[in-house]
Structure formats: structure tokens, C-alpha cells
Amino acid sequence: MMTNNPGKELQNLRNSVGMTVALISFGMMFATLFLGYFLVRSNAPTWPPVEISNLPMLLPFLSTLVMGLSSFTYFKLEKDASHRKHFWFATMALGISFLVLQWNLWGALKASGILVSNGNVPSMVYAFTWLHAAHIVMGLMLLMWLGHYLFRKPEAVTALTLLNVGKFWHFLGAVWLLMYLMLFVL
């Protein structure tokens, strides 16, 4: 079977352009969710509406911290070539703990009587976090793929691979920050 093994310069170009275009696509999807949020919010008589008056606050705050920390460890992973594997482990661990925290968040929401079918705003809280978590899973898969190369063929890991995985991971962090601010803080 044919494999594509283009020159380094080509890889440079195609990855940076391709990843940017792909992130625009992902961004538009999340932007649509946020548009829905703003429409709902502008039509709501009071904010926060009664359905979510007792939202759990600690868990999403922890998630945000974890996400921010993982962005930081990935940043170090990119910069610090000597401890690359350590930072890879740290990022993976933080990413997985983010998912665990989200899982707990859904449980806590349920426990405090906020169900998916309770109306528009609870629907949003659930659907947004679901979709984001699904993307985190994709991000973790990218990290695994990166890890595979880090441990097996470290010489194949170019600055560009790191940059691209990083772009995606930081993007997810930024989306989460926005979601956190919109759903839980403001």
C-alpha cells in the first residue's frame, strides 16, 4: 500500500494550513452552540433561570483548573525537549482527569435535580459539556498518537507535529474556558 511521505517543507506547509482550516471548522461548530446560548439568554426573563439555580460550582471550577494546567504542561512539552515524556504523561493524566471531573459533574447535576429534560438551559449545560467532552476524547487520541511516536520513534516527532497537536489541545482549552464562563460563571 502506498504511503505518503512528503518532504519536510511540504509537511510544514500542509500541516499548518490544514490544521488552521480544520480548527476554523471546529470553531464554527462551537460558535453555533454559543449563538444558541446567546439567543436563549437574550429571551430568558431572568438569569440564571430557576432551572439551574443550584448548579454545582466546585466541579466545573476544578475542571477549568485542570484544563488550564494541561495546556501549561503541553506548553512545557513543546519547549522542554529533555523532559518531553514527563510532560506528555502529565498532559495525558490531566486530560483524563478532566473527563473524570466532567463525569462527576453530570452525576452532580443529576443529584441536584437538574435533568436533561428540565428545559432549555439544563439542556444546554448537558449538551455543551457532552460535545466538548467528545472533542476531548479526540484530543486524547491525538495525544496517544503523539505518545506513540514519542516513545517509539522520537526522531520522527517534529516541532510541527507538536505544534499541531498543541493547537488542537489549546483550542479545546479555550473552548472550555468560554463554556465555563458562560454556563457557570456569568
Added chain:
Amino acid sequence: MAFVEQHIHDEPKTFWSKYIFSFDHKVIGKQFLWSGIFWLLVGGLLALLIRWTLAYPGVPFPVIGNLLFPNSGGVVPPDTYAMLFSMHGTIMIFFAITAILIGAFGNFCIPLLIGARDMIFPTLNMLSFWFGFGASVLMIVSFFLPLGAAAGGWTSYPTLSTNLGQPGAGQTLWLISLFLFGVSSTMGAVNYITTVITLRAPGMDYFKMPLTVWGLFLTSILNAIFVPVLGAGLLLLTFDRVFGTTFFLAGAAATSGKGDPILFQHVFWIFGHPEVYILILPAWGIVSDLLSFFARKPAFGYKMTALSLSTITILSTVVYGHHMYTTQMSPLLTQSFMTLTMLISIPSAIFFANWLGTLWKGSIRFTSPMLFSLGVVFVFGLGGLTGLYLASTSIDLYLHDTYFVVGHFHYTMAASVLLGGFAGIYFWMPKMFGRMMDERLAKIHFWTTMIPLNGIFTGMMIMGYAGMHRRLYNPFIYEFMQRLIPINTFVTLCAIAMGLAQIIFLYNFFKTIFGKNIPQASANPWDVGTLEWQIASPAPYYNFKEVPVVKCGPHEFGNPNLKDGRDFQYQTEELVKP
């Protein structure tokens, strides 16, 4: 951005790697073409069933009626009718037109026309096809569910498309299938955009690209930006159906919570209006090129055409509200959408003027691709001008959701795109399969398509003006529409004629590809100077042995300084000066 040279790899040897899981952009393009033609036939059959029901309500569909609807003696039942038009729209827009115009021509033409050896992400390209294939399989499966396929219209507005109106799993499959198709389109778009940005041959500036590539490039940009918007909407609606969220449920029927069905319409049309241009831009690009190629004259105002197309692309993103006038948005919004919509006619008129300018004082060769291109100019003229009625808020009060709308969007999206697609197939056939299609049959195909086609869609607009609204199983239970029975019958007869005319195309197409004793086409049968015509027909694996260096524009015809009896120049040649 600088050009980068791709390496040449060994040709795949096995059947599977060569024809099924191929990384080659030409094979993937052909896969899209085959699947597109298959879906075009399915969609066409659905259209005929719809037309039959409208003209002869309660009369069994001839020949295959009993096979399709055994429980009702061959008559289309009302619930099936709703399914028919919903699936007709979905299939034609996504699985037929998108697959042929963007999937097939996008894949086949972009690398060839810009002088690249393949797409930049061959694996992504293959995945794009197989995601699209998965989507089509799901769509086929949904036909065989106990409650049938989705029946809420191709727009699937909630709350009709929630569990309340569509209890069957067909609607859920529809949503998932379209989501997969969206993933496929987005993958394709990322690939096309990156390919055009990074893989243009040396010397191929943006303003030396053939207009086909311009059309496909702009389409891909719209795809990359707006298909994810639809994706989000589809996911939310899926959540409503499967997990019990309440984004779009409202009114007495919503047992709890209070969503907003209009939110879906906003999301749908933010995507949906650009989608119209996603479909038509490649056809415009192809037509702009072909008019110049066969008028043997440089494209008139090339830069202006490219810029008009770009302007339309930008404008198309801010006019979506004109699909929603009757939902009573705020007057300010409604009026802004109307004004913005009207602005589109400036760039449209400009490129129409350029098309006519290309014909002016040309030396026109009426080959089949040219006939189809001229057909596009005619039908898109009609389609574009009738859009003006619908853009106006007050006329729309009357015409909204009538057959006038149906006629209008079929002229723009179906007729123009279909004719543009045929033009492309006839034109690139030698490069795709190495053989020329039969010109005489192609011309018969053109006239037998063109005449009934205008009968159908003009007839629809006339009925719409007379007040007949859309998606009615039997319009004639309304007294004021009974006078339209003869016109409905006429439209149906035209539709049958047009459907039969496609047999000519199919015969020609299959005969050319599989027939015996068909001569091999020469490398450049049309005397055209763009890059793909400098290599052998069919295009060899990895296209260009030597990466071409581009020195002049794509439409250099009739240069009086040309000496050797040719009237065109290859793009790799220095522009001849006196």
C-alpha cells in the same frame, strides 16, 4: 505561499488498493461520480413519484407502483408522499449534487488544473469518500425501517422533526447520516483549501487559476465554515430526539421546558443559504471556463468574474434570513436581510455580463459541453431573476412556500447545477476515462433535457403564482387549485420526458466507458490550454511527470501573434508577443 513538490509513488497493484481504498484523487473523484449518479437516479425516481401523485392523485404509479407500494395497490399513500419529497430534497442536494459537483469534480479537477500530483492529504481524501459512503448507507437503511425514512421535509424543521412529529427512527438516522456527510464534506473542504493554497504549480498565481478552481475553492471555504454550523444543529436535534433535551420543543406539546423551534431555523439557514452557493459555485466556475474554451476567446473580465464570485461568496453568508420572512423576525432584521439579498444582484449581473462578453465576437464551437454551458446561462438567468420576487418581503408574503419557490430554487440549484455537471462530465470525460462521449447522443441529450426542464420549472412557477403551495399530497381538495390540474399534468409529462432523456445520457456514459471499439481520446481533444490537457488521456497515475511551470493564464485563445496554426496556448508557454 511557495510551491512544494510531491513525490511520485509506485502505482497500487491490487484491485482493492487501486479501485476501492484508493488514495488517488482521480479514483476518489470517480468513486464520487459513480455514487453521485446512482443517487441522482434514486432522487430522480422519487421526483417522478412525486410528480405522478400530483398529476394523478389516487392513480397507481405505472409499472413499478405495485412493487413499491403493495399495501395501497400501487398508489402513493400520504405518509409515503411526505417521505418522498423529504428524501428527494435530501438525496439530490447532499448525495447527488454535492457528490458530483464537489466530490467528483473537486477531487478530479483541483490537482490536475493547478498542476499537482495529488491532493495534499490523500488519506483524508479517502476518508472523506468513505464517510460519505457510510452516510449513504445509513440513508438507504432508513428507507427500510418500519416507519420509513424521514418525512419532515429536507429542512426538517422542528417541532415536526422531533419525536412529536416523527416518532420513527428514520429521522434520527437522517440526522446521523447528514452529520456523517457533513464530516465528509468538511474533510474534503479542508483538503481542497490546503491543496489550492500549497500545491499550485510554480507560476500558478491565484489569478492564473482556471475559474473552475476558483469556484471549487470558494465552495470549499463556504463548506469548511458553514457545514459545521449545520452539524451543531443536527447534533442538538439528535439530542432532543434521543436524550430528551428540549432545545427545539415548545408550546403545549412540550411536556417540560421551553425551547425554541426557530433557533433551528436560524442555524439551518445560516448553513442553508451558503449551501445554495456551495452547490452553484462549482457550476459557475465550470461554465465560465467552458464558455471561454469554446468561444475560442479569453474569458471576458477574468479578474472581475473571480472577484464577483468571491463577493457573492461573502454576501451569501449574511442573507440567510430571507428564508424566514414569514416567521416574523423583527422588522429591522427582515429589512436588513432583504437589502443584503438584493445586493447580490450586482456581482451576479457583472458576471453574467462577463459571460455574454466572452461570447461576444468569439468563434463559438457548439460542442456538447458548450451547449450545456449555454444552457446554464439561460436557466440561471431565469432562476436568478425570479429570485428577486422572493427576496422582496411583501411579495414573499404571498409566494412563500408556494410552488413559485420550488420552481425558483430548482432553476438555480437543480437545473443550473445539473446542466453544469453534465457540461463538466462531457468535457472531462476524455481525461477521466480516456474516451470521448458520443457527441451526437450528447446533443440529443441536451435538447431532450433542456426543453422539458424548462417546462417543468416554468410550470411550477406558474402554479406558484396561481397560489398552489408546497408539499401537498393532493392539492385539488382546494377548490381554487382545481383549475391547475392541466398544468400539473403538463409538468408531470415534462418530468417524465426529462427522466426518459437521461436514459440517453446513461447509455452514452456506460457505452463510452465499457463499450468495445471506442477509440482512445487524444491528449487534447478540445484544443484547450489548461494544464490537464498537456498530459495523456486518461490522466496517468501521479498526473505530471515533470511539475509544470505556469507562464500564462488559462484562457489564452485567439492570440493573433500565434504562428503555428494553433489558436490557443498552453499555460506552460510564455505569452506570445508580437
Added chain:
Amino acid sequence: MDISFSERLIGMIAEGSSLLAKANDTMSFWERISPPEDISTSGHLIHWLFAYTTYVNLFWFAILCAGLFGFSFLYASRRHKKALYTHGNEKKHLMITAFIGLAVFLSVDMVITKVSSRDMKEVFWNFPEDNADIIKVEVLAQQWAWNFRHAGKDGEFNTGDDVVELNNLVVPVGKKVMIQMTSKDVIHSLYIPNIYIKADAIPGRFAKLWFDTTKTGNFEIACAEMCGNHHYLMKAKLTVLSQENYDRWVNESQANAIATNDTENMDLRWGWKWGSK
């Protein structure tokens, strides 16, 4: 071909021809394709704008066809051997195309934008005041029927004297009718062909609409938005009565309503306070 098919074919032809016979055979083509009779005070605005757009469109389409067919004839390769070598990017060419673009915009788009904005502002969005002498009707759309509610004697909706009609909207001629509308289940659209208007009935929202009739008689109301399998059956009647007959109808049905309305049955009290959002 089996017998059942030929039988069916005969039946089909017979049925088709009987349907054809039902349509008025004496109608001319123009009568067939003209829009339904205008019985409103606002319909002429739509007629005028439609006609204007048609004339200007025909003009531009004629130019397009002249170019398309004329050039195809004049410059066919057998007649015109050598094409002119021009890229169409000289100043005069750009001026001409830009001029055409602007001319189309100014002659059609500008005019229809202006006129339809004016019509919308002055007529279609110019809803009558609540305290004016108008007929108020609340409409509830459902799969697949229209419910029309008149306030009755007390002028208050959702009380015991409300007159509720199924699939029949009764209004007096020459009086402004104001409609508030919502839907119980899916999106519907109230479409009155003879008045040339429509508005979507959307669950969870109130749509409004007003019209004024000029002619008595029975007309049709349809649902224009796809609302399910029996969308085509969602048909109602518009009964336009003379003021005198209308008053009689109101009195009768009111008395009837007071006598028969079950005020305990909450299902019947789907009305809402006039003007609520």
C-alpha cells in the same frame, strides 16, 4: 403485461379524465394561471410590485437572451472564423460591466426594496391599535385543523362566551381583522390565498396578522408549512359576511356558546389574554 395492470391503466385513464372534467373546461389559459381573486384592501400592493418586477425582469431577460442567442448565431465558428483577442479588462469593458451591474441593481432591486419596505411599514406591519374598532381573533393551529376563537360579548378571551369555530373563520366585510396565532404542536402557516398573506404559527410564540376584506363570500384557508402527513388536509374556510349577517351570526353563536360551553373543561380554554407575548 398482466391483466390487472391493463385494468388499472384503464381505470387510471378514466379517473384522470374525470378529474380533468371536474376542472372548468371553459377557462382560458390566463384565467387558469392568474392568482386567486383579490378580496383584500392590501392585495393590490403585492400585485403592483409583482407586475413591476415582472416587466423589468422581462426587459433584462430579453437582453440576456438577445446576447445569448444573438451572439450564438452571429459568432458561430462557421460564420465567424477568427475570435477577437481581448481579455475584457480594458477600462471601457470594466465600465460597461459595472454599468450593467449597477443598472440591474438600480432598476429592479432598489425599487423593489424601497417599495416593499414602504408597503411593509405602511400596511402589512402597520397593525391596528387594540382599542380600534376591529375584529380580534385568536387562532390555534394543530395537526391538522385550525381553531378560531372570537372573544364574544365581553371582549375578553378565554371566557365562557367565547365563540370557537373549527376550520371556519367568520369575519365581517370591510372591517379590519386582527389575528393572533400560535400552534399547539408543530409549525403551521396560515395562508389565505385570496388575501395574499401568510404567517407561520409557531409553538411557543405568538404571530400576528391583519387583513381587511372587500367582498363577501366563502373562501379558502390553507396551511402552507409542512406539518405532517396530512398537511394537505389542513384546510379551513374563510366566511366573509355582510356586517348585518355577521352581527346575526355573532348573536346566535354567542347564545349558543354560553349555553353549551363547558367552563370546567380546561381543554377548551386554550385561549390567552389578548396581546400576551
